[in-house]
Amino acid sequence: MEVRKVTADTEMYGFINSCLQSLVMERFGQETWDKLSSLPGVQDTFMTYTVYDDILTLSLVGEACSLLDVPADVFLKLFGEHFFVFCKKAGYDTMLRTLGGNLFDFIQNLDSLHSYLALSYREMNAPSFRVEMTDDGNMLLHYYSDRKGLHHIVPGIMEAVGRDLFDSTVTMEVLNQSVEDERTGKREHVVFLVKQTSRACKSTVQVFCSHREEEFFKRMRDRYVSLAGKKSGWGLIRALALSEKGQLYQSTFSPCYPDKLWMEEKSFCNAFPFHIVFDKDLKIRQTGVNIQKFVLGLQATDATLDQYFIIVHPQVTITIESIRKFINSQFVLKSCKDTNSSLQLRGQMLWMDSLGCMLYMCSPKLRSLQELQDVGLHLADLAQHDVTRDLVLLNQQRLAEMELTNQLERKKEELRILSRHLEAEKEKTETLLYAMLPRHVANQLKDGKSVEAGEFEVCTILFSDVVTFTNICAACEPIHIVHMLNSMYSRFDRLTSIHDVYKVETIGDAYMVVGGVPVPTDTHARRVANFALGMRIAAREVTNPVTGKPIQIRVGLHTGPVLAGVVGEKMPRYCLFGDTVNTASRMESHGLPDHIHLSPSTYSELRDTGFNIQQRGQIEVKGKGLMTTYFLLGNLLASEDDIMGREAGKTCLYKDVLHGQSEKDPDSRADTPTDGTSTPQAVTPFAWDISPPYATNQSSIHTPENNFNSRLCVLF
Numbered sequence: 051m052e053v054r055k056v057t058a059d060t061e062m063y064g065f066i067n068s069c070l071q072s073l074v075m076e077r078f079g080q081e082t083w084d085k086l087s088s089l090p091g092v093q094d095t096f097m098t099y100t101v102y103d104d105i106l107t108l109s110l111v112g113e114a115c116s117l118l119d120v121p122a123d124v125f126l127k128l129f130g131e132h133f134f135v136f137c138k139k140a141g142y143d144t145m146l147r148t149l150g151g152n153l154f155d156f157i158q159n160l161d162s163l164h165s166y167l168a169l170s171y172r173e174m175n176a177p178s179f180r181v182e183m184t185d186d187g188n189m190l191l192h193y194y195s196d197r198k199g200l201h202h203i204v205p206g207i208m209e210a211v212g213r214d215l216f217d218s219t220v221t222m223e224v225l226n227q228s229v230e231d232e233r234t235g236k237r238e239h240v241v242f243l244v245k246q247t248s249r250a251c252k253s254t255v256q257v258f259c260s261h262r263e264e265e266f267f268k269r270m271r272d273r274y275v276s277l278a279g280k281k282s283g284w285g286l287i288r289a290l291a292l293s294e295k296g297q298l299y300q301s302t303f304s305p306c307y308p309d310k311l312w313m314e315e316k317s318f319c320n321a322f323p324f325h326i327v328f329d330k331d332l333k334i335r336q337t338g339v340n341i342q343k344f345v346l347g348l349q350a351t352d353a354t355l356d357q358y359f360i361i362v363h364p365q366v367t368i369t370i371e372s373i374r375k376f377i378n379s380q381f382v383l384k385s386c387k388d389t390n391s392s393l394q395l396r397g398q399m400l401w402m403d404s405l406g407c408m409l410y411m412c413s414p415k416l417r418s419l420q421e422l423q424d425v426g427l428h429l430a431d432l433a434q435h436d437v438t439r440d441l442v443l444l445n446q447q448r449l450a451e452m453e454l455t456n457q458l459e460r461k462k463e464e465l466r467i468l469s470r471h472l473e474a475e476k477e478k479t480e481t482l483l484y485a486m487l488p489r490h491v492a493n494q495l496k497d498g499k500s501v502e503a504g505e506f507e508v509c510t511i512l513f514s515d516v517v518t519f520t521n522i523c524a525a526c527e528p529i530h531i532v533h534m535l536n537s538m539y540s541r542f543d544r545l546t547s548i549h550d551v552y553k554v555e556t557i558g559d560a561y562m563v564v565g566g567v568p569v570p571t572d573t574h575a576r577r578v579a580n581f582a583l584g585m586r587i588a589a590r591e592v593t594n595p596v597t598g599k600p601i602q603i604r605v606g607l608h609t610g611p612v613l614a615g616v617v618g619e620k621m622p623r624y625c626l627f628g629d630t631v632n633t634a635s636r637m638e639s640h641g642l643p644d645h646i647h648l649s650p651s652t653y654s655e656l657r658d659t660g661f662n663i664q665q666r667g668q669i670e671v672k673g674k675g676l677m678t679t680y681f682l683l684g685n686l687l688a689s690e691d692d693i694m695g696r697e698a699g700k701t702c703l704y705k706d707v708l709h710g711q712s713e714k715d716p717d718s719r720a721d722t723p724t725d726g727t728s729t730p731q732a733v734t735p736f737a738w739d740i741s742p743p744y745a746t747n748q749s750s751i752h753t754p755e756n757n758f759n760s761r762l763c764v765l766f
Contacts, residue, residue, distance in 0.1 A: 063171050064096035065140070067107055071096065073132040074114060086113055095466065097459045101173050104197065123202040130206020134214070146215065153208075153216055153246055154189060157181040161364065161379045165396065178364040180376055181244075189244040191222070194230075194237050194364065201227070201240040212246060219247045237365065323433055324395060326410040328355045330370045335407060340431050344393055345385050359383040362394065373399055373408060382415060393425045413438045418446050487624050488552065488568040491616055503615030509566035510578040510609045510652060511630055512551075513638035514585060516559040517602040522594065530595040535559065538601070541588035548695035549581045550704075554626060561585075564626060567614055573704040575609055575655035579682055580703065582607060582646045584693045606637025607682070608649040636671050637679065646682035653680045660687035 074083045089109065096102065111129075115122050138146065149163060150156035157179055164176035177195035184190060191208075193201055205222040212220035226241040315336075319325075323340035326348075332355040337348045345358055356368040363382040366372040373381070376399075383395045397412025413436050416422050422429070422442060432439045483492045494501050516522070516538075523531055542561055546553050550571075554562040563581060566574030582605045590600040610630035617625045633649060641647035648656070653663060662683040671677045691697045 063174065064100045064102060065171075067096040067102055067110070069133050069136040070107065070110055070114075070129065072136055073129055077128070077132075078118060082114075082117065085117060086110055089113060095463055097456065097463070100456070122199070126200060126202035127206035130203035130208075131210045132206075133203070134207050134210035138214075146211075153212055153218070153220065153244075154181060154183065156211060156215070157189070157191060157208075158378050165363065165380045165382070178376070178379065180379065189246070190225070191242040191244050193240045193242065196237055196365075198229075198238045201238065204240075204242065208244065216246075217249050219249055221245045221247075321433065321435075322411065323431070324397075324413050324436075326355070326412070327407050328410070329407045332356055332368065332370065334358075341395075343431075344426065345387065347387060358385060358387050359395075360386050370408065374401060377401060381410065381412075383410070383412070393427075416442050418442065418449055487616070487622065491568065491624055495616070495622065501616045503613055505611065505613050506567050506570060507611055508574070508609060509564055509570075509612055509630070510575045510607060510655065511612070511626065511634035512561075512563045512565075512578050512582055512605060512607050513635050514561045514582075514603050514605045515638060517604060517643040519559040522596050526595045534592060534595055534601070538589060538592045541591065542585055545581050545584040545588065545695070549577045549584070551577050551581050555623065564612075567612065567626065568624070571704075575607075575652055576659055576661075577704060578607060579646075579652075579656055579661060580685060580688065580693050582682060583685060584695075586644065586646065587690060587694060602643040604638055604641040604643060605646040606634055606639070606641050606649075607646065607652045608634035608637050609651040609655050633671075633674065636674060640669060640671055640679075642681075648680040648682055650678055650680075656682070661685050 071083060074086060111122065111125065114120075115125050118125070134146075137143075145163070149159050158181055160179045161176075164174070167176070168174050175196060177193060177197075180192040180194075182190050182192075191204070193204055195201070201224075208222060209220045212218045222245075223243045224240060225243050226239075228239050230237055230239045313321075319336070319339050323338040325336075325338045326334060326341065327336035328334045334348055334353045334355060342348050347353060348358060359368070360383070361368055361373075361381060362384050364376045364379050366376060381397060381399055385393045394415040395410075395412040396415040397410055400409040400411065402409060413432065414422075414425065414427060416425075416427075416438060419442060429439055429442070480492075483496075486492075487495070491501050522534075539556060539561065543553065546563060549565075551563045551565045551574075552567055554564055556562070563578065564574075565571070565578040565581075571577070585603065585605060589603045592601050593599070594601045608630055610628070610633065612626045612628040612630050614624065614626050616622045637647045637649050647666075648663065656663060662685070664681045664683055666679045666681055668676045668678050671679075685693065688703060692703060
């Protein structure tokens with residue numbers, strides 16, 4: 051079932067859309083609302099007093115039904131139930147509870163509630179309700195609306211009202227549905243059969259009668275106490291049964307009417323300056339003095355109501371039959387003779403059967419002092435007993451509060467948008483910052499804390515450069531060099547994320563990364579080795595601007611201890627220090643084009659781990675003397691796609707034991723008691739414990755000097 055489109059140009063206030071948003075978020079989750087709010091023209095929040103086109107609301111309902119796979123009638127009924135709860139939370143709880151003592155009176159006064167709300171929501175186009183009792187004690191609810199297809203909201207509202215306000219179960223059934231031609235166009239008219247069943251032991255009528263009986267017997271007891279010492283016997287019984295006027299006490303109230311109306315015509319017209327009496331032919335028989343003053347021509351003997359007024363609410367034609375049909379509704383009439391005046395009257399219709407005439411007791415419909423001036427009225431023109439005088443003054447203050455609330459809502463929405471943009475800019479800034487510094491180091495610097503240097507027992511460092519880079523620079527334009535390096539470094543940067551190694555810096559064509567720093571890991575050598583293999587593959591995708599052929603790179607790796615810390619304040623950098631850095635640089639400079647050069651310590655880490663390694667032999671390394679080095683040829687356990695990260699969902703290449711605690715690490719068992727139990731140690735996050743310096747000879751690559759126990763940096 052689809053929600054039918056509104057034929058007229060109608061609008062809804064943001065209060066309705068906010069209720070719809072609340073329903074979706076509470077019942078179906080934030081993700082569902084995010085999908086709905088992504089529709090064109092839909093925003094995240096709605097202003098309470100801002101008017102929105104009906105098309106937006108109906109499209110939201112239709113999209114919600116499609117997204118949730120829920121029929122429109124079911125969703126609209128659910129909306130009706132939630133709308134009642136939403137109104138209570140919005141501050142209308144007391145107003146709803148005092149609207150009527152039972153469901154019949156509640157429905158009968160709904161139009162009056164809408165009339166009051168129209169003071170705040172001036173453009174509100176509310177439906178009309180009319181209720182009548184049937185012979186079997188049920189109710190017939192007549193629903194009139196310009197918006198077609200929304201009548202399913204009504205059962206949801208009424209069921210929630212019966213359950214919450216009157217402790218009863220309400221069931222509703224559609225008896226008839228039609229489209230009627232009214233003054234404003236075609237209106238949907240739906241007739242509901244309403245059945246109300248009390249959930250308590252007694253019905254509403256029984257409770258009401260029981261309450262009246264208790265009051266009656268209480269009055270009898272009080273009178274007995276007052277007469278007990280004065281009379282006795284039959285005299286006391288007679289005195290209890292009779293009132294002071296000699297009439298029997300009755301448990302129900304019966305009004306008393308005078309034989310004639312003790313009021314002259316002139317006094318009536320002055321006391322009620324805004325009233326109209328007209329007959330069944332709409333011929334005006336009597337009017338108040340102030341209506342005559344502001345609506346000229348009513349004194350004419352043949353004047354009719356439809357010549358001078360149109361009915362604004364309820365939206366019915368001006369016939370005596372239509373008016374009597376809505377006799378329990380509040381009527382709003384607007385003057386149509388004087389186009390310069392926008393005077394509207396609001397009041398009650400009373401049918402006088404003996405005279406065959408209708409009495410319209412009314413007063414001007416005004417929202418503010420400005421409207422009072424616009425129609426040419428003054429407070430003195432309103433009767434002293436007319437509450438419109440107080441209503442105008444009170445509503446003037448309320449309108450000012452509403453405008454302030456509306457401004458606050460707009461400012462709140464502006465702040466929300468600015469906050470969202472600020473958050474997006476903050477994420478960009480943090481992304482840039484985290485690309486320059488390790489995350490925990492950057493966070494410490496943002497908090498204004500100093501970052502202490504820390505020693506890492508073992509890590510693997512990689513250096514690379516472009517073969518014949520100096521010749522390329524001499525033969526090309528600078529822009530070509532920039533494009534080549536950017537293309538190469540972009541590919542390398544992607545590989546750092548795949549293998550989780552840290553990019554330290556780039557200087558010209560030199561590229562430096564480290565594994566095991568700043569987050570210690572047992573697989574640091576394997577990660578850097580796979581990264582080096584990926585670099586060699588990626589470099590073949592970058593073109594030499596001089597020859598037009600793929601560029602060649604030299605790569606060198608070395609494993610050992612380093613000292614790491616932040617250097618500088620103007621442009622702080624996370625730098626590595628130690629002989630390991632120098633040795634890794636020597637491995638790169640003493641390497642061969644398109645080869646990955648390994649030091650003995652790195653070879654020891656990669657041995658028996660599935661890598662294809664070829665011994666190069668002994669070479670003379672500047673500052674190191676003779677060293678036996680190796681070439682990394684490939685990974686026998688990983689494909690090229692695995693190394694390049696081209697296949698999603700593949701099994702991770704690395705299974706780490708963080709903080710250096712592995713079976714290969716002898717220090718991992720240094721603090722374990724002989725009974726096999728482990729003693730936890732309290733470590734402060736981001737605290738560094740610097741061990742004594744490492745020996746640099748080849749026989750003690752993994753062992754600190756003097757056999758001191760070394761602690762790695764702790765990262766939480």
